[in-house]
Structures are given as C-alpha cells and as structure tokens.
C-alpha cells in the first residue's frame with residue numbers, strides 16, 4: 041500500500057505534506073530542485089479487515105521557504121525497505137493565502153465510504169477545480185477510525201475519494217473522486233466516527249468503536265493522521281486564518297447511542313454509568329475549550345478577518361435525524377434511560393450567544409447527512425452540507441429543535457412530491473457540496489443527481505455572508521457571555 045500525498049496546515053511560507061506506505065520506507069518531498077526529508081513513523085492503531093493489527097508508515101514533511109510564491113510543483117518519493125522506490129505524480133502546493141486576501145474553501149463532511157462520495161468529489165473538481173485554499177471538513181470521515189481500509193481502500197476510503205483513487209459505479213458511471221488533497225490543504229474537525237471506544241473489552245474493531253465510555257475513548261488514529269493544525273489540546277481544536285477568513289474548529293460531538301429513548305447502561309458499568317449519549321469534550325461555558333474559543337473569537341486575527349467561520353460536527357440547528365436529543369448532559373430518568381433537556385443544549389445555550397457577540401458569520405456542522413441552513417436573529421448563518429454520500433432524511437414536521445425556520449434555497453430548491461419547494465436536500469440519489477467564496481462573499485451550494493450521470497451540476501443556493509454589523513461593545517459582550525475570560529480589546 042502507498043497513499044497519495046495530502047496537505048495540512050499551510051503557513052505564511054510553508055505547508056505540511058503527509059503520505060503513507062504499507063512497508064517501512066524513508067520519504068522525501070521533491071520540490072523546486074530541493075529534497076525535503078520526511079520524518080517517518082509507524083502508526084500503531086490501525087487494523088486490517090480481519091481486525092488484525094496492521095502497520096502503516098506515516099511520512100511527514102514540512103516544506104518551508106515558499107515565501108509568497110504562487111503554486112509550486114512537487115512530488116513525493118518513498119524508498120521502501122526492500123529497495124523499491126515509489127514516486128508520486130506531480131502536484132502543486134502553496135503557502136497559506138495571505139491575511140486579507142480572498143479564499144475559496146470547500147465545505148464537506150460525513151463521507152464515511154457512502155455510495156455517492158466519490159461522485160461528489162468528482163463533481164467538486166469539475167465545478168471549482170482541485171486547487172482550492174482549503175477543505176473545511178465537519179467530521180465523520182470514516183466508519184471506524186482504526187480500520188485501515190476505511191481510510192485507504194479504493195472503493196470509497198476517505199483518502200481514496202479525496203485523492204482520486206476511489207472506484208465506485210453508479211448508474212453505469214465509474215467515479216474515482218478527484219486529486220483534491222494533493223493540491224488543497226485539509227482543515228478537519230472531529231466527528232463521532234473519529235473516536236474509538238473501549239479497546240480492551242472487545243475483539244472486533246466495530247465492537248470497540250460501538251462501546252465508548254466517559255473514561256475510555258480516544259482519538260489516537262485521527263491525531264496521527266491529522267497532527268496539524270494544533271491548538272492548546274493538540275489537533276482536537278484549533279484556529280487558523282485562511283486569507284480573509286478566520287476559522288475555528290471545535291471538538292463538539294458525543295457518543296452515539298442507537299436507542300436514545302430506551303438506552304440502558306450495560307451490566308458491567310453498574311454504579312459507574314456510561315451516561316447515555318455522553319459528550320466527549322466539554323464546550324459549555326466555563327470549560328477549557330469554551331474559554332479558549334472565547335479568547336480566539338476576541339483575538340485581533342478574528343476581529344481583523346472579513347469573515348469568521350466556526351466548524352464542528354454536532355448540529356443543534358437542523359431538520360436532520362441527529363439534531364436530537366439535545367446536546368447536553370444526560371439526566372437519568374430513573375428507569376435506566378436518560379432525558380436530554382433542550383433548555384440545556386450547550387450549543388444553543390452557551391455557544392450561540394458567543395457567536396452572536398463575536399460576529400461569527402457562518403457555523404458549519406455535519407452529522408445528519410442532509411443539506412439545510414438557518415439564520416439566527418443575530419445574523420449568524422448555520423449550515424449543514426453533509427448530504428455527500430447518503431442521507432438520513434429530513435424531519436420538517438418536527439422542525440429545528442433550536443426553533444428557527446429553515447431558509448429556502450435561493451436559486452433552485454428541489455421540489456417535494458406535491459411540487460412545493462423544499463428547504464432542504466435529504467436524498468440518496470442527489471449529492472450536495474458547498475463552496476465558500478470569500479471574494480464574492482457567498483457560500484454556493486450545488487447538487488448533482490447521480491441517476492443521470494450526464495446531467496448538470498446545479499447551483500441551488502447562494503448564502504450571502506454579509507457582515508453582521510459592528511461588533512458588540514466589550515460590556516455588551518460581557519453581558520452576553522458572563523463567564524468568558526476575554527483579553528482586553530481596544
């Protein structure tokens with residue numbers, strides 16, 4: 041096995057290049073007559089399809105000295121222990137878009153080897169090319185993070201689709217994805233499918249994934265594959281400025297439990313509950329992640345940027361299946377199950393006022409595998425654009441648990457069976473992607489019907505990212521966010 045290279049965390053004059061080989065190897069990036077040596081290490085958490093540990097070697101090089109150069113051609117070379125050499129094709133890399141300059145960012149999530157994902161990425165490339173300024177990924181890359189095939193194997197592995205090595209047929213058309221990550225850096229956030237559960241308890245990967253406990257879960261594979269960007273807690277949450285866009289990624293996801301209403305603790309946790317759909321990392325007011333977020337949103341970089349974007353997996357605004365129950369501590373109901381009071385939804389109660397006060401322009405979520413968007417009274421846009429590989433449906437009769445009305449697509453909404461326009465896309469034949477174009481000040485969303493392989497990619501929504509008006513004064517912020525520790529601002 042050898043993977044294509046992918047780019048992470050561009051800086052003012054550099055970018056990280058990573059790739060993987062099945063065999064031990066030394067690696068290097070060849071660029072502009074230079075050879076930049078990679079640091080090679082064995083990843084110890086990956087397993088094969090028989091749940092047997094398999095070693096994958098990661099090669100990681102930091103290419104610097106790019107200055108303000110435009111794109112530079114590069115390729116990677118791996119010298120395998122047996123003497124063979126594997127050389128990639130030639131791609132291009134670039135430093136980060138300088139502050140203040142416009143950026144184009146693909147918004148995506150929830151690929152998870154679903155059927156339409158390779159077609160989706162191919163249509164991204166046909167529509168906007170593969171040389172973007174970033175892919176903002178709102179979590180759920182794979183099914184089981186410790187299964188190597190989920191990342192690398194051709195049918196629909198995460199890297200396979202995003203590097204043009206997928207191989208999936210729909211309606212007589214063969215889709216390969218596109219070489220996106222070789223040219224465009226990935227900016228990821230963690231979804232529940234990037235978290236492993238109790239390793240020691242179970243023989244199969246699936247069982248380990250399905251059985252996290254508050255004191256037994258980890259993101260080791262994710263952190264090894266995406267070691268940068270980093271924040272104060274490593275790669276789990278971070279902030280970066282990409283041109284005129286300030287981006288914050290949060291770790292906002294929780295243990296998935298199928299039977300939320302009737303969930304009962306397993307006997308081996310008696311007296312030591314797993315807590316139903318418990319949250320992995322706290323983000324409620326007063327938590328370290330929240331305090332860091334408040335400081336980031338008040339930072340000079342955030343305030344100077346034309347747009348502020350927050351990226352995290354769980355959607356508290358949405359018509360989708362996984363917006364419920366509320367994102368909060370489970371309350372034991374006395375019958376072995378739990379309740380989740382909506383008044384205590386941490387995203388709605390603690391994060392939304394902070395976003396409003398900080399002039400956040402866009403919140404990007406995933407998790408329910410549909411497209412829908414909302415605009416709250418403060419002018420913050422909430423977008424889920426995760427109907428990439430499949431959908432878990434929309435529930436318009438239930439509505440948004442956060443109480444907002446879904447915004448109707450501005451250009452070409454799909455129609456329901458009665459011919460009325462739909463304020464969402466939740467479809468297992470139609471795949472959706474969105475591109476933030478900060479120069480134009482819009483997020484454009486596109487759809488493609490995989491039943492008609494020669495059919496068009498349809499622009500169906502343009503979300504205007506106009507400024508929310510002046511920032512609140514510091515005293516107004518302090519009233520809105522009483523617990524935030526803010527740096528002094530002028």
Ligand SMILES: [Fe+2]
Nearest residue numbers: 180231232407
């Ligand atoms: Fe998810």
